[in-house]
Structures are given as structure tokens and as C-alpha cells.
Amino acid sequence: MLEQIHSILQNNCKLKTDLPVVVGVSGGPDSLCLLDVLWQFGYPLVVAHLDHGLRSESAAEAQMVEQHAHRIGARFVFERVDVAAYASQEGFTIEEAARSARYLFLFEQARIHQAQAVAVGHTANDQVETVLMHLMRGAGLSGLRGMSAYNLPNAWSQVMPLVRPLLSTWRAEILTYLAQRGLQPNIDPSNQDTRYYRNRLRHELLPFLENLNPGVSLRLWQMADILHEEDEVLDSAASQAWQLCLSTQGEGYIAFDALAFADQPKSLQRRLARMAIARLRPGQRDIGYETIERMLEFLHMPTRTNLVDLAAGLNLVLEGGCLWLVTHESDLPVNSWPQLETGFEQLLEIPTLLSLPGDWQLSIEFLPASPELKVQAISNPDPYQIWLDADELSLPLHLRTRLPGEHFRPLGMAGHSLKLSDFMVNVHIPRRARQNWPLVACANEVAWVPGYRCAEPFAISVRTQRLLRIALKPVSINAGV
Amino acid sequence: MLEQIHSILQNNCKLKTDLPVVVGVSGGPDSLCLLDVLWQFGYPLVVAHLDHGLRSESAAEAQMVEQHAHRIGARFVFERVDVAAYASQEGFTIEEAARSARYLFLFEQARIHQAQAVAVGHTANDQVETVLMHLMRGAGLSGLRGMSAYNLPNAWSQVMPLVRPLLSTWRAEILTYLAQRGLQPNIDPSNQDTRYYRNRLRHELLPFLENLNPGVSLRLWQMADILHEEDEVLDSAASQAWQLCLSTQGEGYIAFDALAFADQPKSLQRRLARMAIARLRPGQRDIGYETIERMLEFLHMPTRTNLVDLAAGLNLVLEGGCLWLVTHESDLPVNSWPQLETGFEQLLEIPTLLSLPGDWQLSIEFLPASPELKVQAISNPDPYQIWLDADELSLPLHLRTRLPGEHFRPLGMAGHSLKLSDFMVNVHIPRRARQNWPLVACANEVAWVPGYRCAEPFAISVRTQRLLRIALKPVSINAGV
Numbered sequence: 023m024l025e026q027i028h029s030i031l032q033n034n035c036k037l038k039t040d041l042p043v044v045v046g047v048s049g050g051p052d053s054l055c056l057l058d059v060l061w062q063f064g065y066p067l068v069v070a071h072l073d074h075g076l077r078s079e080s081a082a083e084a085q086m087v088e089q090h091a092h093r094i095g096a097r098f099v100f101e102r103v104d105v106a107a108y109a110s111q112e113g114f115t116i117e118e119a120a121r122s123a124r125y126l127f128l129f130e131q132a133r134i135h136q137a138q139a140v141a142v143g144h145t146a147n148d149q150v151e152t153v154l155m156h157l158m159r160g161a162g163l164s165g166l167r168g169m170s171a172y173n174l175p176n177a178w179s180q181v182m183p184l185v186r187p188l189l190s191t192w193r194a195e196i197l198t199y200l201a202q203r204g205l206q207p208n209i210d211p212s213n214q215d216t217r218y219y220r221n222r223l224r225h226e227l228l229p230f231l232e233n234l235n236p237g238v239s240l241r242l243w244q245m246a247d248i249l250h251e252e253d254e255v256l257d258s259a260a261s262q263a264w265q266l267c268l269s270t271q272g273e274g275y276i277a278f279d280a281l282a283f284a285d286q287p288k289s290l291q292r293r294l295a296r297m298a299i300a301r302l303r304p305g306q307r308d309i310g311y312e313t314i315e316r317m318l319e320f321l322h323m324p325t326r327t328n329l330v331d332l333a334a335g336l337n338l339v340l341e342g343g344c345l346w347l348v349t350h351e352s353d354l355p356v357n358s359w360p361q362l363e364t365g366f367e368q369l370l371e372i373p374t375l376l377s378l379p380g381d382w383q384l385s386i387e388f389l390p391a392s393p394e395l396k397v398q399a400i401s402n403p404d405p406y407q408i409w410l411d412a413d414e415l416s417l418p419l420h421l422r423t424r425l426p427g428e429h430f431r432p433l434g435m436a437g438h439s440l441k442l443s444d445f446m447v448n449v450h451i452p453r454r455a456r457q458n459w460p461l462v463a464c465a466n467e468v469a470w471v472p473g474y475r476c477a478e479p480f481a482i483s484v485r486t487q488r489l490l491r492i493a494l495k496p497v498s499i500n501a502g503v
Numbered sequence: 504m505l506e507q508i509h510s511i512l513q514n515n516c517k518l519k520t521d522l523p524v525v526v527g528v529s530g531g532p533d534s535l536c537l538l539d540v541l542w543q544f545g546y547p548l549v550v551a552h553l554d555h556g557l558r559s560e561s562a563a564e565a566q567m568v569e570q571h572a573h574r575i576g577a578r579f580v581f582e583r584v585d586v587a588a589y590a591s592q593e594g595f596t597i598e599e600a601a602r603s604a605r606y607l608f609l610f611e612q613a614r615i616h617q618a619q620a621v622a623v624g625h626t627a628n629d630q631v632e633t634v635l636m637h638l639m640r641g642a643g644l645s646g647l648r649g650m651s652a653y654n655l656p657n658a659w660s661q662v663m664p665l666v667r668p669l670l671s672t673w674r675a676e677i678l679t680y681l682a683q684r685g686l687q688p689n690i691d692p693s694n695q696d697t698r699y700y701r702n703r704l705r706h707e708l709l710p711f712l713e714n715l716n717p718g719v720s721l722r723l724w725q726m727a728d729i730l731h732e733e734d735e736v737l738d739s740a741a742s743q744a745w746q747l748c749l750s751t752q753g754e755g756y757i758a759f760d761a762l763a764f765a766d767q768p769k770s771l772q773r774r775l776a777r778m779a780i781a782r783l784r785p786g787q788r789d790i791g792y793e794t795i796e797r798m799l800e801f802l803h804m805p806t807r808t809n810l811v812d813l814a815a816g817l818n819l820v821l822e823g824g825c826l827w828l829v830t831h832e833s834d835l836p837v838n839s840w841p842q843l844e845t846g847f848e849q850l851l852e853i854p855t856l857l858s859l860p861g862d863w864q865l866s867i868e869f870l871p872a873s874p875e876l877k878v879q880a881i882s883n884p885d886p887y888q889i890w891l892d893a894d895e896l897s898l899p900l901h902l903r904t905r906l907p908g909e910h911f912r913p914l915g916m917a918g919h920s921l922k923l924s925d926f927m928v929n930v931h932i933p934r935r936a937r938q939n940w941p942l943v944a945c946a947n948e949v950a951w952v953p954g955y956r957c958a959e960p961f962a963i964s965v966r967t968q969r970l971l972r973i974a975l976k977p978v979s980i981n982a983g984v
């Protein structure tokens with residue numbers, strides 16, 4: 023057993039013997055064993071004990087842990103918390119409050135003592151109970167894989183690891199070890215209290231399962247070990263998918279490229295959905311199977327409004343070719359789009375350089391139709407820049423928003439005309455941006471929808487003698503004009 | 504419910520209405536519902552009923568199914584099997600024998616009737632029971648994902664799909680449906696018999712879990728749905744890893760490149776191990792966690808003999824840079840190596856063309872050191888072909904096996920000399936092949952270890968005036984010399 027733990031300490035927990043470790047010690051068998059093992063292997067220790075103030079024996083237990091710490095020459099730190107009060111104040115169950123208070127205390131001590139890690143005494147039995155708990159409450163791999171011997175980042179810190187060196191050690195082994203070492207643990211009577219859910223698993227469900235299938239605990243532990251590694255692979259696949267699918271993110275919103283997202287296997291879509299929700303609502307629990315399914319289905323069957331209230335104060339929006347997840351309190355970012363004021367219309371001189379709202383700038387100039395410029399025009403990759411056939415346009419040009427019922431003859435549709443509003447839907451101009459989208463029009467029709475398409479009649483051709491170059495550019499403070 | 508099943512039939516089960524479907528119908532609620540639903544949706548049906556001969560009512564039940572089939576104008580096929588006899592004959596439990604006999608019958612009928620699929624009536628409840636069964640027996644994702652709505656290949660056929668259209672439908676919905684349709688199912692009293700393991704799960708474990716956590720069945724079903732997709736992603740990752748790591752395979756053996764294998768994440772190593780075992784021992788069950796762990800650990804801590812008896816009549820061998828999995832009844836393939844007879848030694852004339860054991864051929868010739876040939880010599884990709892500096896060699900050359908304690912000065916080690924036996928270990932010449940490996944030597948030292956390295960003093964250089972080309976080639980019957 024010691025050999026196995028030693029290997030786990032070095033290889034899995036990544037502990038070194040030259041930096042302090044904060045050990046959470048209740049004084050029960052598991053934490054007492056952990057403390058003794060770490061001490062035997064020569065780690066500098068800070069013994070941290072939290073008195074939950076829930077039981078009358080707790081002060082005596084704290085004293086016992088303190089004495090043990092002094093005996094082995096380890097530093098002892100102590101705090102007393104009124105867990106019952108903390109629970110009712112935060113709306114936690116007693117179990118949740120005790121856990122939260124304990125970890126807050128341990129990680130605070132780790133910072134104070136510049137420790138390399140916080141170590142806690144969870145055993146193989148705890149692992150099995152955790153897996154069963156997740157199973158009963160409904161969980162994917164991330165729950166079924168159970169706890170990890172090494173966790174960084176964890177719920178309590180981005181930089182301080184939480185390690186569990188006894189995760190492969192069974193309680194029976196621990197009791198034998200303590201007896202051999204002549205160590206007397208505290209026995210917490212609340213471990214027998216079946217009002218606590220975990221205790222019901224331990225004292226009712228597990229014996230029931232062992233009776234049905236002897237050895238089931240070991241097999242559940244092995245299952246968790248297998249699933250842990252499987253989850254790691256899927257985690258890294260999901261991180262790659264995140265890079266691939268993320269279109270933009272900011273305060274209160276995340277947008278995935280809708281096509282790239284839909285292209286992922288369903289399990290990675292589910293993971294991306296969970297990751298996005300977790301980033302926007304870090305504290306949120308209980309995001310269930312149905313919520314995630316709704317998010318995936320939304321992509322394939324968008325509602326008429328293209329917006330649904332998902333859960334946890336989050337809206338889903340399909341817009342501009344992106345799947346947006348937005349908190350209720352945030353607006354979608356719009357300043358990346360060119361927008362005119364409502365009803366804006368202005369005659370355009372040529373050449374001209376015009377500043378628009380939202381730090382966009384419009385420039386227009388005539389250019390000779392040299393072969394070089396024609397090639398440049400045809401191979402232009404910037405959708406906010408266009409070269410038109412100047413002689414086909416009936417000048418002057420106007421910059422304006424769309425008119426009710428207006429039509430448009432997009433390039434590539436053989437001169438066919440369709441409603442401009444339908445065109446805007448087809449090319450996924452965000453609904454909110456359509457009304458005030460800037461258009462360049464000549465006397466009788468729209469010549470160019472910036473960012474998307476020019477009209478067929480004004481596109482350059484072999485016959486073009488004179489070019490009109492129009493560009494819409496965001497004004498960057500760094501880049502000058 | 505019908506809408507959901509309709510979508511599953513089309514999208515998940517991939518059934519078309521123009522080809523027959525063989526439906527397994529016991530006459531119980533699930534299969535009767537499946538039959539009625541398929542009939543309503545207009546699929547051409549072959550109703551297949553197997554009388555297991557286990558209960559006195561079975562003949563009457565078969566008749567009832569036959570009458571129903573006639574009523575809806577479907578073809579009816581029937582067989583009677585003595586499952587009890589079959590079980591004792593094959594060493595199966597009654598459950599295993601019934602299952603095996605049933606599927607053999609169904610897939611035989613599907614072939615006879617040129618059906619597009621075999622359909623069976625497993626429900627969402629069956630799915631939950633299956634997941635629990637795998638959980639209790641210890642399983643990774645491939646068990647926890649439960650059954651699939653569409654399986655191809657499956658245990659019974661490489662080409663005929665097995666579909667389960669009711670896998671998302673709960674038994675309670677089915678009973679309501681049957682009542683509405685006025686259909687009267689057979690009730691199989693053996694479903695209550697808790698001597699059968701599945702029935703104990705159904706009648707004891709599930710009620711226990713539901714009592715502890717109401718709604719746990721639904722959550723287990725959802726978990727299986729999530730894990731199904733996760734398993735698919737890992738399956739395809741494992742197939743890619745298989746391509747990447749497979750070195751060679753044949754009758755009774757599979758070899759992975761040891762470095763490539765060790766480079767995979769642990770979960771994919773586990774999957775590769777399981778895939779390899781399944782290919783060499785297709786019928787084998789009960790390959791446990793420990794066996795797979797032993798296989799992975801073997802790679803990192805090879806035993807002194809480089810061979811262990813793994814399990815299921817399979818040996819693990821680490822040799823020639825490969826991890827071999829070999830059945831006890833097979834030998835490792837050796838005829839791909841060049842080997843001399845023990846103690847072989849022969850003077851080599853130049854030019855020469857010499858046949859060796861195992862269909863290898865040695866050729867030697869002088870060539871002028873033209874710039875073209877020098878370039879060819881330096882960029883030679885074939886390790887069994889070498890160009891040496893003819894004037895540096897003290898002729899004549901010998902072809903022979905290694906001498907005790909012999910040394911060698913490999914190219915690239917600045918003329919440094921080391922034991923030839925150590926060199927052979929370093930470059931991973933398989934242990935069994937070292938003693939009889941062919942060597943080309945001149946008077947006082949080894950000039951070339953075919954397949955690996957020539958000696959530094961005889962390598963060609965800018966000063967080389969005359970080349971000696973030596974080639975060792977396998978004689979292929981197709982390729983001539």
C-alpha cells in the first residue's frame with residue numbers, strides 16, 4: 023500500500039518534498055492515514071483542521087489533531103466555522119456548506135503558507151460513492167469519472183492543485199494500516215446518519231449492490247479509472263473543437279460559427295454547449311440533459327424568431343451565421359457591423375471620404391480599367407470593398423438604408439431580381455442589422471450591399487473601360503485612416 | 504409517441520418502406536407494439552416467432568402471434584427450439600441460449616427473405632436494465648452506452664442491420680398504446696422469475712434506486728444516450744490510432760509499433776489492446792480491467808524475458824521495436840528477416856549473386872564513383888542495400904554470423920567502437936534473430952550490418968574513387984530477381 027501511494031504522490035499528485043503541503047485533517051481514519059503517510063515520506067506539512075461547530079465533540083477532536091501535529095513536528099492551523107449558520111445564509115444544505123467552508127479554509131491556508139498543494143484524504147471507497155452519486159443524479163463522463171488524484175484548475179483555485187493521494191486505497195487497508203501504526207482516529211458519528219444522502223449510498227445502496235454482485239465496488243472504481251482517461255481524450259477533442267468553432271466571445275456572450283458547430287460530432291456539440299454555459303454562468307449547477315438537447319436542436323430547427331430562452335438566464339440566438347449564447351443582461355455586440363442612422367440618405371460625390379457612425383469610413387474613387395487593376399478587382403478578398411463598372415452606373419450615387427419592398431439584382435443570378443429583404447435573410451445579415459444596413463444605390467436601384475454582393479448590371483466585365491472603387495473600412499485608432 | 508418512433512425508424516434505424524423487415528415477435532407487449540407500429544407505417548413485414556420450448560403455454564402463444572400476423576396480412580415464420588438442451592450442449596445459461604437461438608433464427612430468416620433489417624422490441628426500460636447490468640459487471644463506455652437503435656455490423660451479421668425502434672419508448676407508454684389499439688399481449692410469467700439476473704435488476708434493484716432517487720431510470724437512459732455519442736467519438740479516434748500504431752498483423756498475431764503505441768493517450772491504448780484481443784480471440788468474453796492494465800504496463804516495465812502470458816491463450820512479446828500479441832498456437836513470423844544458418848561463413852567473390860535461406864539473395868558489384876551514383880548512394884532509402892568505399896576495404900569479403908565478443912564501429916559514432924551485441928540491442932534487432940543475422944565483413948572487421956548500419960571506415964566520402972554496392976533482397980516469386 024505504501025509503495026502504491028508513494029508512486030501516486032510522485033507521479034499523479036506531482037508532489038515534491040521541498041515545498042509545504044496543506045493537509046486537511048479531520049482526525050478521522052482517512053485524513054489521519056494521509057497525514058501519517060505524508061509525514062513518513064518527508065513532505066513539509068501544514069496540518070489544517072476546520073471545526074464545523076456541528077457536534078459537541080468537535081473541540082476535543084481539534085485538540086487531538088493539534089497534539090498529533092505537534093508530535094510529528096508539523097505546523098497546525100485551525101479555524102472554527104458555524105456551518106449551520108453559513109448553510110442557512112447561503113441557501114446550502116449542511117453537506118454543501120461544510121464542504122464549501124472546508125475548501126475555502128484549506129486553500130486560504132495554502133496561499134498563506136505558500137504551499138505546493140492542498141491534500142485531502144478521499145479514498146477508493148469515497149470514489150465509488152461519488153461515482154454512484156453522479157450516476158443517480160444523472161451525469162455524463164465528467165461525473166462518472168469521479169474525483170481525480172490531481173486537479174488543476176479546480177473549483178477553488180486556478181493555480182493551487184488539489185490532490186487526493188489515497189484515491190486508490192480502500193478504507194479496509196487504511197484501518198489495518200492505522201492499527202499497525204498504533205494510531206487512534208476520531209470516529210465521526212454523523213457518518214452513520216442516513217439523513218445525509220452520501221451516507222444512504224454508503225450504508226444502503228452499496229451493500230444492496232454488493233449483495234446482488236459481489237465485488238461491484240472494485241468494478242465501479244475500475245470503471246471510473248477507465249472513464250477518467252476517456253474523458254481526458256474527449257476533453258482535449260472538445261478544446262480543439264472550441265478553437266475551431268468559436269466565432270467571438272465577450273462579456274456576457276459567446277458565439278459559435280453555426281456551420282462549424284453543426285459539423286462536430288454530437289458528443290462534442292454537447293461538450294461545447296456545456297463549456298459555453300459554464301463560462302457565462304460559472305456558478306450554475308443543474309444544467310440538465312434536456313437543456314443541452316434543446317440547444318443542439320435549436321441549431322437544426324430554429325424557431326421563427328431565431329431566439330429562445332434556454333435556461334439559467336441565457337438566450338440562444340441564431341444570427342449572422344452564428345449560434346449566440348447571450349446572458350439576459352447583455353446585448354449582442356453590434357458595433358462590429360456597419361450601420362447607418364434610421365432613414366439616413368446622402369448624395370455621394372466622387373471622389374469622397376466619408377465618416378460613418380460606429381467608426382466606419384466610406385471612400386469612393388474613379389480608376390482606369392488597367393489589366394492589373396481589373397485582376398486586382400476580380401481577386402479582391404475583402405467583402406467591404408468593390409470595383410464597379412463606372413459607365414454602367416447612372417450617377418450620382420447615394421448612401422442610404424433600404425426602402426420598403428425594394429428589389430435587388432444580385433451578381434450571379436443572371437440578372438434575376440428578388441426582394442432585398444429576402445436577399446438579406448438568405449445571406450444571413452443579422453436581423454437586427456438589416457434595417458440600417460448601408461447600401462450604395464444609383465438613381466433607380468441598389469448597386470452594392472457592402473459585405474455581401476454588388477448588383478449584376480454594374481459588375482466589371484471585359485468591356486469595362488473605367489472602374490469605380492468603393493470601400494467601407496473600420497477606422498482603427500492604431501492604423502490611422 | 505408514434506411521431507417519435509416514426510422519426511427513429513427513418514433517421515436512426517434507416518428503414519425504407521420498400522423492403523421487408525423481419526420483426527422478432529414473442530407476442531409480449533413490446534414486440535406486439537413494435538409489430539403494430541411497423542405495420543401502421545406500411546413496412547412490408549416478416550413476423551418471426553421462436554418457440555423456446557421452455558413453457559407449457561408457448562404453443563398457444565405462437566398460435567396467437569400467427570393469427571395476428573394473418574390478420575394484418577404479414578408473412579409468418581416460426582421455429583421451435585429446445586433451448587434447455589441447447590444451453591446444456593453449448594455450456595450457456597438458459598438466458599444466453601435463448602438469446603443466441605433467437606438471433607440465429609431471426610438473422611437466418613432475414614437472409615431467406617432478403618430483408619433490409621431485423622427489428623426487435625427493446626424498450627427504454629430494457630436500455631436502463633442493460634446499462635445497469637453492464638455497470639454491475641464492470642464495463643467501460645462500450646457497455647455503459649447500452650444498446651443502439653441501429654447496429655451494423657452486429658454480433659450476428661456483418662451486412663444485415665439489427666434495429667431497435669422502441670429504444671426511446673417506455674413500457675408504460677407501450678401498455679397505454681396497446682390498450683388504445685385494443686391489442687392483447689401475451690404475458691410471459693418468466694419475466695417475474697428473479698432467478699434470472701435481469702429480472703432481479705428489474706424487480707429489485709431498479710425499485711430500490713427509484714426509491715432513493717425518483718426519476719433515476721430516465722437519467723440512466725439519458726446517460727446512455729450521452730455515452731453512446733461519446734463512445735462513437737472515441738471509437739473513431741481508436742480506429743485512427745489503430746492505423747497509426749499497427750505495424751503488422753497476420754494469422755494469430757498483431758504487432759503495434761511500440762513507440763507509437765506508447766505515445767497514445769491511455770484510453771486509446773486500452774481500446775487498441777481490446778481491439779487486438781478481440782481480433783485474435785473473437786469469441787472471448789471476460790477480458791477484465793486487470794488484463795488490459797497488464798498489457799499497458801508491460802510496455803513500460805518489460806520483464807527480463809520480454810514475454811508474458813497475458814490471458815485467453817495470448818502471449819505478449821516486446822521485440823524489434825514492436826509490441827506483439829500472439830496466440831499460443833502461433834509462432835511469431837520470422838521469415839521476413841534475413842537469417843543465416845548457425846555458424847555459416849562464406850567467402851564472397853565480386854561480382855556475385857548468392858541465394859540465402861528464407862528466399863533472400865545477396866548481390867555484390869563494383870561501380871565507378873560517378874557523381875550520379877554517389878548521390879544515389881547517399882540518398883538510398885533501402886536499409887538492405889549499401890554503397891561502400893571499395894578502396895578502404897581489405898578484400899576479400901566474408902558473409903558470416905557474429906563472433907563471440909566481436910566489436911563494430913558504426914557509421915555516425917566518430918569511429919568509436921562498441922560491442923556488436925550491444926549495437927544489435929540498441930537498434931532493436933529482435934533477440935531471436937541476432938545470433939544468425941547476416942554480416943558482411945572484411946579481413947579484420949564487420950563492414951556492414953544489413954538493414955542497419957555500415958562501419959564508419961568504409962562509408963563513401965568525397966575522396967571515394969570506386970564503389971562497392973552490396974544488396975540483400977527478398978526473392979519474390981512475382982518480382983523475379
